[in-house]
Amino acid sequence: MKPELTIQLMDTHAGGDVSRIVTGGIDPLPGDTVRAQMEYLRDDADGLRRLLLEEPYGIPEMSVDLLVPATDPRAAAGYIIMEVMGYPIYSGSNTICTATAVLEAGIVPKREGKQSFMLESPAGLVQIEATVRDGVVEAITCEGLPSYIHSYRESIDVPGLGTITYSVAYSGGFYALVDARQLGFELTLDEERRLAQTAHAIVEAIQAERGFSHYTLGDVGPLPFLHFMGPVEEVAEGFYRSRSATYVHPGVICRSTTGTGTSARLALMNYEGSISPGDRLETVSLRETGFIGEFSDVQQEGDYQVVKNHITGRGYVIARSDIVVNCDDPMVECDALHHVLSSRRTE
Missing domain, CATH: 3.10.310.10 (Diaminopimelate Epimerase; Chain A, domain 1)
Structure with missing residues (x-):
């Protein structure tokens, strides 16, 4: 060359x-x-x-x-x-x-x-x-992949952390969904390093114990992601907000809440019956940035309720x-x- x-x-x-x-x-x-x-x-x-x-x-x-x-x-x-x-x-x-x-x-x-x-x-x-x-691109709305809950409120023993309760969603990749409060997190920027360390330990424990298979794609590899969930508040009729943080790699917490993480949250809220088609969820990151996910429809695919959704954010x-x-x-x-x-x- x-x-x-x-x-x-x-x-x-x-x-x-x-x-x-x-x-x-x-x-x-x-x-x-x-x-x-x-x-x-x-x-x-x-x-x-x-x-x-x-x-x-x-x-x-x-x-x-x-x-x-x-x-x-x-x-x-x-x-x-x-x-x-x-x-x-x-x-x-x-x-x-x-x-x-x-x-x-x-x-x-x-x-x-x-x-x-x-x-x-x-x-x-x-x-x-x-x-x-x-002349300025102020917002982009894109389709999120159809998302569903694979496993709900499973438990696993994690060295150094004890018993952790988690759910697993698929939204373009498999996500472990964990309540941040059960681990003492408020999802603020000063917790970033500890969030990454905690997520890594949980993901490693889950990977060692089990694998996951998509209902049409089959084996898509070991679970790679974890999404920390803060409390959900309703700020207007049909509009919800929650602090969030997404782990994607050892040492790496995404600076955004991620579109696929937001889609996974919508799937969980649908599974728990706390959201209806047309409702929206804003996920807010450690850096106070956010994406808005809209729950547009749900359909039954075999054993799974598959959520269709759209994600809105801004690129710079x-x-x-x-x-x-x-x-x-x-x-x-x-x-x-x-x-x-x-x-x-x-x-």
Whole structure:
């Protein structure tokens, strides 16, 4: 490869979670769907994810969203989500950021007021509604994945913590849902490190004891996420609010409450009979940012009540840049990039 390569980026955040949108510099990927292209990156070309989430270019708390041409003609663009734990098929915060980026990059021209378009994620087509005022993208509403409660109020003994009661939801990944109060948390910023340590211990204990299977997808791997739930208060008719914190990786509590975490909460509230179609829940993070989830419908799928929902948040552009990848740099592993940068190789 040439000693220097460039990758075009637009850095964004939604609720504090930074999503690094790759807008150019990557070769076309094999695969007749975005899901197949994601699987190619995951199985054969993981170098791009590692490059942009590890030193010297990134940190584990970030996410990367690679823009690709949509394979479905109904979608304006496709995107592949990359995080420190791998390749999730869907993410609310990443979708909000990607939708903001395609508008700001002109891939979808902005129109004043509300406008709708589709993106193609590895999970399939996602309907987007954007609100634009005076040329500014003020809100993005996207579909959350159909969510359901897999297990309700199970107990597990966790070393150093004792017996923990938890429920498990699927909302794009399996989530352990834990009442923060049972562990003495108020869900404030000063608790962040202890929340991460506590969540790690609980997730490790659950992974060691049991696995989970999706009713149509089958085995999707070990439970990766934990969502701490604060008390739910009704602040207006049909509008609820709850402090929340989502753990995604050892040492990492998301800066936002996450879209999939919010979807998981809606599934639990439906399961407990405390929410009705049309009701909304605002989840509030340690940094006082929030997403709003709307419970739109529920249907029975076998043994499960599956909740359809929408997530609303705002994405912000924080940087536009070219990453200069210097293959002479001993901290950069260019050999792991040749699958996606093959056109840059010297003759």
